[in-house]
Amino acid sequence: MILGLDVGGTQTDAVLIDAGRIAAAAKIPTSRDLLATLRTALEAVLSDVAPGGLERMAFSTTMTINAIVEDRLDPTGMIVSSGPGMDPAWFSVGPSYHVVEGCLDHQGFEAKPLDRTGVQNAASRIIKEGIRILGVVSKFSVRNPLLELQAAKWAGDAFSHVAMGHRVSGTLNFPRRIATTYLNAALYRIHKNFSDALVQILKEKGLNGPRYLLKPDGGTMDLDKSIQWPARTAQSGPAASVMGALALDGCKGETLVLDVGGTTTDMAVVMDGTPLLKPLGIRLGPYRTLIRSLLTHSMGIGGDSEVRMDPKGNLRIGPIRKGKPVALGGPAPTPTDAMIALDLLTVGHRNAAAAAMERLGAPAGWDAATTAERTLHTMAEAIAASAKAFIYNINSRPVYTIHEVLADRRIKPGSVLIIGGPAPQIAGYIEKALGLPSRFPRHYGVANAVGAAVARVTSEITLQADTQRGSVVIPEADVEQAIDQDFDMEQAIALGRTALCRQAAEIGAHENGLEICITEKQMFAMIRGYARTGRNIRLRMGIMPGLIPGWEIGG
Amino acid sequence: MLRASRRTGLVFFPAFDWAISPTHPEREERLLYTQDQVLEEGLLDVDGIIEYRVRPAAFEDIQRVHFCVPDEESVATESHLIAAGGCLVAADAVLRGEVKSAFALVRPPGHHAMRVVHGNRGFCNINNEAIMIEYIREQYGIRRVAIVDTDCHHGDGSQDIYWHDPDTLFISIHQDGRTLYPGSGFPREFGGPNAQGMTVNIPLPPQTGEEGFLYVLEELIMPLLEKFEPEIVINSAGQDNHFNDPITNMNFSARGYAALNARLKPDIAVLEGGYALENALPYVNVGIIMAMAGLDTSFVKEPNYERDYRPQRDDITQYIKDLVVRLRDMFLEGHLEKAACKEGLVIERSRDIYYDTDHIHERQHEKIRCCNTCSGALSIASTSNRGQHILAVLIPLGACKECRKTGLAWFEKAIRGAYTHVYLLDRVRGVYERT
Numbered sequence: 001m002i003l004g005l006d007v008g009g010t011q012t013d014a015v016l017i018d019a020g021r022i023a024a025a026a027k028i029p030t031s032r033d034l035l036a037t038l039r040t041a042l043e044a045v046l047s048d049v050a051p052g053g054l055e056r057m058a059f060s061t062t063m064t065i066n067a068i069v070e071d072r073l074d075p076t077g078m079i080v081s082s083g084p085g086m087d088p089a090w091f092s093v094g095p096s097y098h099v100v101e102g103c104l105d106h107q108g109f110e111a112k113p114l115d116r117t118g119v120q121n122a123a124s125r126i127i128k129e130g131i132r133i134l135g136v137v138s139k140f141s142v143r144n145p146l147l148e149l150q151a152a153k154w155a156g157d158a159f160s161h162v163a164m165g166h167r168v169s170g171t172l173n174f175p176r177r178i179a180t181t182y183l184n185a186a187l188y189r190i191h192k193n194f195s196d197a198l199v200q201i202l203k204e205k206g207l208n209g210p211r212y213l214l215k216p217d218g219g220t221m222d223l224d225k226s227i228q229w230p231a232r233t234a235q236s237g238p239a240a241s242v243m244g245a246l247a248l249d250g251c252k253g254e255t256l257v258l259d260v261g262g263t264t265t266d267m268a269v270v271m272d273g274t275p276l277l278k279p280l281g282i283r284l285g286p287y288r289t290l291i292r293s294l295l296t297h298s299m300g301i302g303g304d305s306e307v308r309m310d311p312k313g314n315l316r317i318g319p320i321r322k323g324k325p326v327a328l329g330g331p332a333p334t335p336t337d338a339m340i341a342l343d344l345l346t347v348g349h350r351n352a353a354a355a356a357m358e359r360l361g362a363p364a365g366w367d368a369a370t371t372a373e374r375t376l377h378t379m380a381e382a383i384a385a386s387a388k389a390f391i392y393n394i395n396s397r398p399v400y401t402i403h404e405v406l407a408d409r410r411i412k413p414g415s416v417l418i419i420g421g422p423a424p425q426i427a428g429y430i431e432k433a434l435g436l437p438s439r440f441p442r443h444y445g446v447a448n449a450v451g452a453a454v455a456r457v458t459s460e461i462t463l464q465a466d467t468q469r470g471s472v473v474i475p476e477a478d479v480e481q482a483i484d485q486d487f488d489m490e491q492a493i494a495l496g497r498t499a500l501c502r503q504a505a506e507i508g509a510h511e512n513g514l515e516i517c518i519t520e521k522q523m524f525a526m527i528r529g530y531a532r533t534g535r536n537i538r539l540r541m542g543i544m545p546g547l548i549p550g551w552e553i554g555g
Numbered sequence: 556m557l558r559a560s561r562r563t564g565l566v567f568f569p570a571f572d573w574a575i576s577p578t579h580p581e582r583e584e585r586l587l588y589t590q591d592q593v594l595e596e597g598l599l600d601v602d603g604i605i606e607y608r609v610r611p612a613a614f615e616d617i618q619r620v621h622f623c624v625p626d627e628e629s630v631a632t633e634s635h636l637i638a639a640g641g642c643l644v645a646a647d648a649v650l651r652g653e654v655k656s657a658f659a660l661v662r663p664p665g666h667h668a669m670r671v672v673h674g675n676r677g678f679c680n681i682n683n684e685a686i687m688i689e690y691i692r693e694q695y696g697i698r699r700v701a702i703v704d705t706d707c708h709h710g711d712g713s714q715d716i717y718w719h720d721p722d723t724l725f726i727s728i729h730q731d732g733r734t735l736y737p738g739s740g741f742p743r744e745f746g747g748p749n750a751q752g753m754t755v756n757i758p759l760p761p762q763t764g765e766e767g768f769l770y771v772l773e774e775l776i777m778p779l780l781e782k783f784e785p786e787i788v789i790n791s792a793g794q795d796n797h798f799n800d801p802i803t804n805m806n807f808s809a810r811g812y813a814a815l816n817a818r819l820k821p822d823i824a825v826l827e828g829g830y831a832l833e834n835a836l837p838y839v840n841v842g843i844i845m846a847m848a849g850l851d852t853s854f855v856k857e858p859n860y861e862r863d864y865r866p867q868r869d870d871i872t873q874y875i876k877d878l879v880v881r882l883r884d885m886f887l888e889g890h891l892e893k894a895a896c897k898e899g900l901v902i903e904r905s906r907d908i909y910y911d912t913d914h915i916h917e918r919q920h921e922k923i924r925c926c927n928t929c930s931g932a933l934s935i936a937s938t939s940n941r942g943q944h945i946l947a948v949l950i951p952l953g954a955c956k957e958c959r960k961t962g963l964a965w966f967e968k969a970i971r972g973a974y975t976h977v978y979l980l981d982r983v984r985g986v987y988e989r990t
């Protein structure tokens with residue numbers, strides 16, 4: 001049996017899957033105490049399960065994102081070395097941020113040695129401030145980790161935890177590397193405490209199977225190994241939904257996935273079973289990061305959004321949520337009330353919902369049914385407009401080769417898959433608004449928990465080989481080795497594959513025959529003064545988001 | 556969150572799958588390290604810096620500018636069309652008001668491509684700036700345009716295309732033609748009979764430093780622009796004045812480029828040359844983008860700046876001061892030795908043009924009708940050693956009745972002549988014909 005648990009802003013969903021079927025599901029309100037919420041949800045869904053029967057558990061939690069949004073990060077010192085370009089002071093994070101001399105160029109050559117005294121002075125100031133957590137970042141460290149390794153060493157051993165920039169991602173982006181390293185350092189203790197407590201709860205309940213946390217890229221990682229990468233556990237909710245859509249439907253062809261929730265609607269595009277990823281990484285609160293993430297867009301309209309009429313007689317929905325729907329004792333009309341008034345949904349006081357619709361439409365002279373109809377129509381139109389803009393933006397992404405310009409590959413979804421509470425009620429309206437066949441899976445209400453339950457481990461590596469410099473670097477996997485003039489693409493792929501598999505195994509991918517995808521592959525001849533002097537190979541490969549082996553679409 | 560004080564559009568097209576030849580300076584690798592540096596700086600995350608996707612230009616866009624021999628397919632590859640199209644995307648972004656200014660960081664370059672194109676000259680086939688300017692005129696009804704060409708090489712292609720156009724001020728600042736390709740660009744080349752003084756060439760001595768460039772900008776170029784009052788300013792932003800450039804001898808730095816850009820504030824900058832792809836381009840391009848966005852560039856500096864940058868020599872400073880005095884006198888005080896230009900008079904000139912990359916020899920014979928109200932009807936007979944013998948007639952935008960009549964008469968006569976092809980570009984009616 002498999003357990004999936006997704007903690008949302010207002011509701012927490014849990015499912016228990018037995019032999020590919022959903023055996024139990026539970027929905028409970030999310031409380032301020034995350035661990036209590038987890039405990040309650042576990043108990044709700046596991047009441048009749050023998051503890052030994054769980055072969056896998058996966059959680060999507062809000063601990064780290066809440067800490068970021070509520071500004072409860074641990075005081076963290078940063079030592080940064082930059083070199084030419086933007087002023088590194090612009091990227092200052094945390095209470096004790098220090099820039100020291102020293103720089104690498106884009107090839108990874110040391111253009112200016114790191115200032116050892118500068119590092120030591122910065123470290124002692126950080127320590128003097130009572131800070132014991134440190135992040136070290138240098139520009140172009142993904143091409144050569146030397147300066148970060150030196151900084152970590154020279155900072156001394158007074159620190160309880162040190163995060164290094166080159167390990168967070170192989171992608172070029174110095175400001176994001178600073179922010180991501182900072183978050184991994186500043187969330188370390190908070191996440192470790194959470195993880196320890198969760199492990200304790202699971203132990204109490206006798207649940208000893210492998211346990212995973214969901215990441216924003218729709219993949220999972222081993223809970224115990226997540227300690228090093230706390231920022232990768234933040235904001236995995238939208239990914240849970242997309243993976244749930246994939247698990248329940250398969251999403252063949254180009255599918256637009258809509259998750260219609262209480263206050264928001266999230267959207268994503270799945271291409272033949274593989275969700276699209278963001279080009280760089282997710283934004284967490286005010287921080288733009290290099291944390292791989294599914295490409296999702298969130299808009300402020302959901303089943304519980306407030307509906308009002310503007311002075312011109314047009315209905316406006318969201319982004320505010322005043323409370324529950326009127327039918328459930330709430331203060332303001334909502335799309336859910338419209339569904340109840342139209343008998344699309346049987347919950348709460350139907351009369352209250354109808355009366356609320358009547359009041360809402362009165363200035364325009366509409367009756368309750370007309371107002372309810374127009375509310376759902378307006379909601380679907382707004383979602384459709386947002387989805388069209390979302391797809392337009394994806395199609396406007398720059399391309400850098402003649403081949404790509406001429407191929408002019410554009411995304412054009414052929415159908416819409418809707419999940420979330422109001423899916424069955426809104427599907428018809430969305431079908432009309434988007435002009436695309438729309439459907440919803442069975443278990444549409446707990447798709448997110450299913451997604452967490454059956455998402456496989458994902459991982460990614462970035463390789464750069466430069467035969468002129470004589471080195472190959474895979475920063476995420478801590479690989480740096482000398483190569484000779486003949487190092488070629490084939491060797492690069494083999495080396496990358498090995499590093500990726502090792503890294504994936506480290507965070508919990510235990511299956512054989514991992515499905516590896518090369519997402520970027522470039523090779524440039526390096527010419528100096530009309531003579532070939534080297535080869536520059538760039539590779540990016542990963543295990544893409546997908547479902548665990550043996551899972552059959554549908555649930 | 557870092558915010559640009561001026562909204563800036565960026566069109567980046569490094570053409571990672573195109574080269575003139577594997578070891579040519581115009582090869583796949585050229586903008587690779589620039590891309591690395593731009594990405595590592597996180598420039599695209601800056602609020603107010605917006606990256607646009609390129610699109611290929613159409614043959615129609617080329618036909619507003621060039622007479623391609625024998626046709627567009629033969630001289631412009633996909634890469635050329637995309638580089639030119641990238642400039643059109645930049646122009647749209649600026650003219651629709653989405654951004655304050657834009658930088659088309661595209662390759663291959665274009666400023667050596669002339670009106671008639673038989674092949675590749677100085678790494679250029681079609682003139683990206685001219686194609687963009689004529690597109691802007693057509694789409695947005697703009698007339699007065701200034702081009703400031705800061706590439707180290709004389710922008711002889713752009714000069715040729717705008718030689719007769721009184722609505723385009725073409726200023727080229729470059730290494731003295733006696734010491735560098737293409738060997739032209741002297742002050743005495745100041746425009747055709749209908750546009751005298753609208754071409755301004757500023758040849759600077761080898762080893763000129765950024766002091767010299769910025770001095771010329773302040774004392775000569777800015778006053779010229781003030782006087783001309785263009786509706787739009789284009790910068791042909793070549794980066795081969797850099798002290799690390801392997802094929803030129805100038806002494807400019809990334810900071811200098813940033814300062815130049817911050818002072819000139821072009822509406823659209825278009826990359827031209829620049830072949831120090833590892834130790835100049837990454838820093839220069841970052842400097843230009845930041846300057847356009849209004850960000851402080853004082854940290855933009857080549858790693859070898861302290862070691863290798865030499866301040867400008869005193870004798871060069873003096874030479875440039877004297878040159879500026881002379882050019883101010885010619886172009887600002889109006890002491891040009893203008894040729895007589897009597898309405899209706901047809902002036903002819905002949906010249907030889909060499910295509911260094913493709914080894915083509917071209918002989919041109921040009922006729923222009925002197926006119927006080929328009930740019931004048933233009934006819935070019937062109938013969939190449941590849942067996943082409945063409946005649947092309949241009950009836951310019953805003954042509955007067957008389958010039959239009961003259962142009963059509965030349966065309967009619969040529970059709971009956973012994974040419975391999977005869978071309979007519981009638982900008983008044985928006986017609987392009989080739990026989």
Ligand SMILES: [Zn+2]
Nearest residue numbers: 706707708828
């Ligand atoms: Zn040049």
Ligand SMILES: [Zn+2]
Nearest residue numbers: 926929955958
């Ligand atoms: Zn005329």
